[in-house]
Amino acid sequence: MTAEPTARARSGFRPALWLAYLVLALVVLAAVWPSLVATHPPDAIDLGAPVAGPSPAHLFGTDVLGRDTFSRVVHGARWSLVIGLGATSLALVVGALLGVLSASGPRLLDEAIGRATDILLAFPGLLLALLVVAVLGPGALNATIAIGCSTVPGFVRLARGQALVVRESGYVRAAVVLGHSPARIHARHVLPNAVPPLLVFATVTAGTAIISGSALSFLGLGPKAPTPEWGAMLADGRDFLDTAWALAVFPGLAVTATVVAVNVVGADLRRRFEGSPADGN
Amino acid sequence: MRGVARRVALTLFVVWGAATAAFLALHLMPGDPVLTMLGDALPPADRVARIRAELGLDQPLAEQYLAYLGRLVRGDLGRSYQLEAPVASVLGEQVGATAALALSGFGLALVVSVPLALATAGRRPALRRFVTTLELVAISTPSFWIGVLLLSLLSFRLRWFPVAGGDGVPGLVLPAVTLAIGLTGVFSQVLRDGVERALREPFVLSARARGSSEAAVRRAHALRHAAIPLLTLSGWTIGTLLSGAVVVETVFTRQGLGRVLATAIAARDMPVVTGIVVLAAAVFAVLNLVVDLLYQVADPRLAGRASPRPEGVPR
Numbered sequence: 370m371t372a373e374p375t376a377r378a379r380s381g382f383r384p385a386l387w388l389a390y391l392v393l394a395l396v397v398l399a400a401v402w403p404s405l406v407a408t409h410p411p412d413a414i415d416l417g418a419p420v421a422g423p424s425p426a427h428l429f430g431t432d433v434l435g436r437d438t439f440s441r442v443v444h445g446a447r448w449s450l451v452i453g454l455g456a457t458s459l460a461l462v463v464g465a466l467l468g469v470l471s472a473s474g475p476r477l478l479d480e481a482i483g484r485a486t487d488i489l490l491a492f493p494g495l496l497l498a499l500l501v502v503a504v505l506g507p508g509a510l511n512a513t514i515a516i517g518c519s520t521v522p523g524f525v526r527l528a529r530g531q532a533l534v535v536r537e538s539g540y541v542r543a544a545v546v547l548g549h550s551p552a553r554i555h556a557r558h559v560l561p562n563a564v565p566p567l568l569v570f571a572t573v574t575a576g577t578a579i580i581s582g583s584a585l586s587f588l589g590l591g592p593k594a595p596t597p598e599w600g601a602m603l604a605d606g607r608d609f610l611d612t613a614w615a616l617a618v619f620p621g622l623a624v625t626a627t628v629v630a631v632n633v634v635g636a637d638l639r640r641r642f643e644g645s646p647a648d649g650n
Numbered sequence: 651m652r653g654v655a656r657r658v659a660l661t662l663f664v665v666w667g668a669a670t671a672a673f674l675a676l677h678l679m680p681g682d683p684v685l686t687m688l689g690d691a692l693p694p695a696d697r698v699a700r701i702r703a704e705l706g707l708d709q710p711l712a713e714q715y716l717a718y719l720g721r722l723v724r725g726d727l728g729r730s731y732q733l734e735a736p737v738a739s740v741l742g743e744q745v746g747a748t749a750a751l752a753l754s755g756f757g758l759a760l761v762v763s764v765p766l767a768l769a770t771a772g773r774r775p776a777l778r779r780f781v782t783t784l785e786l787v788a789i790s791t792p793s794f795w796i797g798v799l800l801l802s803l804l805s806f807r808l809r810w811f812p813v814a815g816g817d818g819v820p821g822l823v824l825p826a827v828t829l830a831i832g833l834t835g836v837f838s839q840v841l842r843d844g845v846e847r848a849l850r851e852p853f854v855l856s857a858r859a860r861g862s863s864e865a866a867v868r869r870a871h872a873l874r875h876a877a878i879p880l881l882t883l884s885g886w887t888i889g890t891l892l893s894g895a896v897v898v899e900t901v902f903t904r905q906g907l908g909r910v911l912a913t914a915i916a917a918r919d920m921p922v923v924t925g926i927v928v929l930a931a932a933v934f935a936v937l938n939l940v941v942d943l944l945y946q947v948a949d950p951r952l953a954g955r956a957s958p959r960p961e962g963v964p965r
Contacts, residue, residue, distance in 0.1 A: 385783075487660065488667030493889030493934040495896065496927055503915040503923045504675045580792045584897050587794045588912050603798055607901070610802045617802045621795030628790035 389633035396627050399446035407440035411597045420613045430615035432605060438615060441597035442623045448598040449627060452513050452591070453579030457571050459517035460524050460578075465567055467521075468528020469560055472536065473551075482525065489522045495581055502590045509592040512585045516578050527570055531563040538562075569643055572635030576628045583624050599624045654943065661939045668931035672924035673718050677711065679920055727925035732917050737925035740910065748906035751898065752891040754822060755829030763834045767841035767876070768868050772849055781838070788835030793894055797828040797901035825902045829894045833887065840883060844876025851875070884941040885934070892930050 399406050408428065409415075415427070415435040422430045429438035471482040489497060501515035535541060536559060544554045583600030585591045592598050599620040606616030684701050685693070702708050706717055721728070727737035770778040804810045804824065812821050848854060849872050857867050895908035903909070907926055914922035 484663070484667070487664050488671060491664040491668045491931045491935055492671075492927060493885070493930060494893030496889075496893055496930055499893075499896065499911065499915055500672070500675055500923065500927050503918065503920065504679050506918075507916075576790060580790075583792055584794060587792075587897065588900060589916055600792070600794065603794060607798055607801075610798070611806045614802055614807075617798045621792065621798060624795060625787070625791045628792075629787060632786060632790055 386633060386637055389630040389637075392626050392630040393634055396446045396450065396630065399443045400450045401447075403440075403444045403447065407437075407443040409437035409440040411441045411444040412436065412595055413440075420609055420616070422613070422615050429619040430613065432602070432613075432616055433609060438602075438619055441602060442599065442619055445597040445599045445602065445620065445623065446627070448509060448586075448592055448596060449579050449583060449624065452509060452516065452582030452586075453575060455513040456516035456520060456578045456582065457575045459513065460520035460574070461567055461571050463517070464521050464524020465528045465560065465564055468525045468530075469532045469555065469563055471525065471529045472532035473555060473559065479529075482529075486522045486525050489518070492519070495519065495584065498581060498585065499590075502585060507585075507590040507593070509596070509598075512582055512591045515585070516581045519581070520574050520578060523574065524567055524570065528563050528567055531566050532559050535559050535562045565642075569639055572631075572638055575635060576631045579628050579631065580624065653946075657939055657942055661935045664935050665928075665932045668935075669719065669722055669928050670715075672928045673715055676920050676924050677714075679918070722928070727928070728921035730914075730919055730922045732914070732919045733922070737921050740922065741907065741925060741929060744905060744907045744910050747904065748895050748899070748908060750822060751825055751829060751895055751904070751906060754826040755833065755894070755898075756887065756891060758826055758830035759833035759837050762830070763838035763841055764873070766834075766838040767845055768873065771842045771845035771868070771872070785835040785839050788831050789839075791831070792897075793828050793832055794897045794901050796831055797824070797898055800824045800828060801901065821902075821904065825898045825904055828898050828901070829891065832894070833890060836883070836886075837880065840879050841873075841876050844879045845872045848872035848875035878945070881941060881945055885938050888934055888937055892934070 395406075403411075413436065415431055415437070417435070418424075418427065418431050419435040420431065420433050421427060421435075424430070427437050427439065429442060431437055432441070467482055471479045492500065497519040498512075498515040501518050502511055505511040505514065541554060541558050544558055549557075582591065583598065583603075586598040586600035587604045589601070589604065591601055594601075602620040603617065606613065606620065610617055682698075684698050684705070684707065699708075706714055709717070718728075725738055727741070729736055730740060733740055766781055770781045801824065805812065811824050845868065849868075854867055854871055857871050862870070892908075895906055896912050897908070898904070899906040899909035900912050907930075910922060911926045913919075914926070
């Protein structure tokens with residue numbers, strides 16, 4: 370999107386960007402220290418007010434068990450970040466290792482990793498994650514592993530290409546001439562220099578991973594029942610749409626706000642550290 | 651032509667790999683499939699042994715694998731543990747509903763994103779900024795939330811559309827819209843990007859010099875150019891449509907492969923899960939092959955190169 374950057378979009382004060390950082394900071398605060406923000410414990414039951422709309426006592430209303438939706442949304446931040454960022458980190462680490470191994474290892478290994486990546490890429494979209502969850506069973510950890518598996522092929526490809534470039538660089542040749550061992554060269558030069566583009570790529574995939582995590586939870590394949598996960602809360606609210614609109618609005622708003630913030634902040638980080646024009650916004 | 655043969659071989663390899671991964675998933679799964687199938691707490695041992703022999707589960711793994719591949723080639727995907735029916739016939743019953751959903755979602759996204767991109771490419775800065783913000787929100791919003799909101803407002807409150815299931819067009823509208831929103835966000839970004847790039851090309855200048863109007867330049871020349879990056883997104887698009895179907899069909903309690911898949915995963919009905927996943931992988935691989943070949947026809951400069959993926963678009 371380079372065509373006509375308006376002056377304001379290019380420099381100076383950008384309220385939308387500040388808002389995105391603020392939202393992300395709040396989500397992180399809610400994830401780290403939920404009791405500071407929440408008004409009720411996430412499992413506290415108010416028998417007097419099941420499926421109620423927003424009120425001063427319950428800011429976002431209550432669910433069918435009379436639990437406070439606002440507090441459950443606050444406590445849910447942790448699960449979305451753990452699954453989304455956990456899956457992204459998993460894909461980043463495994464992808465970096467396999468990619469560098471593929472670029473530097475024996476030809477046969479390179480071929481094996483390359484073809485395995487092709488096969489993983491054969492499962493479109495969320496289907497690989499669904500297959501993995503089908504094998505491992507539902508749960509927060511398994512959902513994280515599943516989404517990590519479906520994200521990893523992109524990282525492997527990128528890391529391999531990057532490692533091939535780094536291997537041809539002057540400083541690696543110098544290290545070879547200096548007689549450093551291959552293991553040391555890879556640990557000190559190839560891996561560290563192959564990683565930054567992967568971090569950039571991670572800012573692109575993190576938002577998708579958060580959405581995938583709450584989608585798995587929505588399908589009942591995420592953390593187990595009383596856990597206040599946003600997707601799971603929406604799935605519960607699905608059954609009370611005729612009476613309680615609040616149950617359908619707030620958990621979804623939380624996912625969307627978080628993902629918009631992650632995407633905007635990610636684009637901003639890419640612009641700062643890469644010096645490339647923003648894609649998206 | 652060597653490039654084409656290579657692509658076909660790779661496609662066959664990938665389908666075989668997906669089938670093998672599905673076989674491993676079937677057999678790596680903890681728990682006894684026969685017990686899962688029977689569902690009883692303690693079925694009689696002789697019955698378990700009989701079914702195990704019927705399914706060939708008492709054979710060595712390598713033999714089971716060869717038998718599995720042989721059945722797969724003949725279109726036999728095994729039997730559902732829960733639905734008491736061959737997986738292939740279950741898929742046959744459900745594939746129509748999902749295809750209708752995916753095609754209408756895709757069509758809707760195209761119909762909306764083309765005018766959006768043409769109207770905002772390289773002009774109307776205020777509208778352009780508004781539309782790019784909408785696109786960001788569309789991309790960042792989970793489809794299950796869009797579905798739940800539409801249901802809540804248009805089905806439960808206003809009663810314009812059926813609440814659940816619903817055959818024919820009225821039942822298809824909300825699911826298709828839900829599926830289309832995320833796609834529209836990406837399509838309109840990519841198309842506008844392509845149109846803006848095309849508008850800087852010399853052929854646009856020459857078209858203008860011949861007296862073409864702005865609208866004609868955009869529609870006839872720039873849009874055609876911009877369609878190529880959209881083609882490179884086809885893999886992502888198919889993936890989004892297929893996995894979108896899982897979520898959307900569940901939200902709207904609609905018939906289809908996606909809902910059958912979601913139910914089968916929860917029930918650990920592995921033959922259905924692997925059947926759908928292998929089918930999806932095969933369809934995906936063949937469509938990718940077709941698009942790759944089309945791509946070389948559309949832009950001969952790219953012959954023999956893998957299709958590039960535009961930056962910043964997640965898989």
